[in-house]
Amino acid sequence: MTSRERFLAALACRPLERPPVWIMRQAGRYLPEYRALKETHSFVEMVRTPALAAEVTLQPLRRFPLDAAILFSDILIIPEALGQPYFFRDGGGIGMEYALDSAERIRALDTTGVAERLGYVPAALEIVRGELAGRTALLGFGGSPWTLATYMVEGGSSSEFSRAKALYFEQPALFGELMERLVEALAALFAMKIEAGVDAIQIFDSWGAACPGAHYEEMSLRWIRAVIERLPAGFPVIVYAKGMAQHHAALAATGARALGVDWTVDLPALRDALPQDVAVQGNLDPVLMELDADVAARETCALLKRMGSRTGHILNLGHGITPRAKVENVAALVQTVHNYRP
Numbered sequence: 001m002t003s004r005e006r007f008l009a010a011l012a013c014r015p016l017e018r019p020p021v022w023i024m025r026q027a028g029r030y031l032p033e034y035r036a037l038k039e040t041h042s043f044v045e046m047v048r049t050p051a052l053a054a055e056v057t058l059q060p061l062r063r064f065p066l067d068a069a070i071l072f073s074d075i076l077i078i079p080e081a082l083g084q085p086y087f088f089r090d091g092g093g094i095g096m097e098y099a100l101d102s103a104e105r106i107r108a109l110d111t112t113g114v115a116e117r118l119g120y121v122p123a124a125l126e127i128v129r130g131e132l133a134g135r136t137a138l139l140g141f142g143g144s145p146w147t148l149a150t151y152m153v154e155g156g157s158s159s160e161f162s163r164a165k166a167l168y169f170e171q172p173a174l175f176g177e178l179m180e181r182l183v184e185a186l187a188a189l190f191a192m193k194i195e196a197g198v199d200a201i202q203i204f205d206s207w208g209a210a211c212p213g214a215h216y217e218e219m220s221l222r223w224i225r226a227v228i229e230r231l232p233a234g235f236p237v238i239v240y241a242k243g244m245a246q247h248h249a250a251l252a253a254t255g256a257r258a259l260g261v262d263w264t265v266d267l268p269a270l271r272d273a274l275p276q277d278v279a280v281q282g283n284l285d286p287v288l289m290e291l292d293a294d295v296a297a298r299e300t301c302a303l304l305k306r307m308g309s310r311t312g313h314i315l316n317l318g319h320g321i322t323p324r325a326k327v328e329n330v331a332a333l334v335q336t337v338h339n340y341r342p
Contacts, residue, residue, distance in 0.1 A: 054131070077118060111188075238256065
């Protein structure tokens with residue numbers, strides 16, 4: 001069974017002798033070859049240049065026998081394609097060229113020609129697919145409409161999300177107009193990725209936990225569902241909503257084939273609570289990649305034992321890998337999974 005077949009079998013909740021393994025945000029400053037590339041190219045340049053995006057995507061696969069690759073990109077290519085560019089602030093965090101602080105600015109977002117403006121995405125996927133030759137699963141990703149809206153309305157990174165919440169509570173019709181534009185743009189991006197040959201799509205609702213619980217459906221989930229409904233029926237979608245596992249039934253009802261969860265969740269209990277045809281992805285604490293490699297291997301083995309014979313598990317971190325991760329820890333994680341036998 002190839003890595004790609006194993007990954008897709010896990011999404012379909014079929015029995016496997018071991019779960020597939022991949023690492024969210026595989027590329028990053030923990031890899032010396034990535035750091036070397038970053039010395040001569042900016043992050044945004046690498047995202048927009050197919051050969052560079054493909055190179056960064058493939059770097060972890062050259063080191064580790066992972067079961068899936070995820071295209072190097074950024075969730076903010078969507079607002080940029082709509083006419084609202086992003087950048088990285090000198091002190092850290094994301095900045096947008098301007099904030100969506102008026103109805104005029106929201107209505108000026110141009111959903112026509114999104115696919116053409118993001119043509120570098122399928123070009124990068126074509127390179128990666130040629131290198132993987134069908135042996136390894138290939139994923140694309142994007143942010144949820146709500147998560148994208150927080151950056152766009154706030155004008156960048158935020159801790160309070162007050163402007164985005166004000167738009168929802170005080171101008172619900174205008175909020176709906178923004179979300180509909182984001183659904184349309186995301187559906188176009190994902191359709192383009194699917195046509196280019198990805199095996200699954202992951203949607204990151206990174207700021208779902210900013211939503212009041214009683215409003216999570218209207219602020220975020222309904223729009224995730226609208227995106228998934230625009231995709232080919234049955235196409236595998238993984239939804240990751242950090243800090244929102246208590247909404248697992250509603251998250252599964254979006255049409256997701258799998259739910260990614262953070263490290264605070266009892267993964268076996270969550271798997272048992274979900275429908276049998278909905279897989280789980282996770283959920284090792286990313287800090288384990290910064291500690292002793294023996295600790296990383298021990299905790300990986302412990303998670304595998306807790307999951308037991310349950311089907312539908314993709315082993316992953318509970319969030320993206322950090323810049324302080326050690327290469328040897330990632331190797332220990334992957335080797336532990338590959339050598340594990342129940």
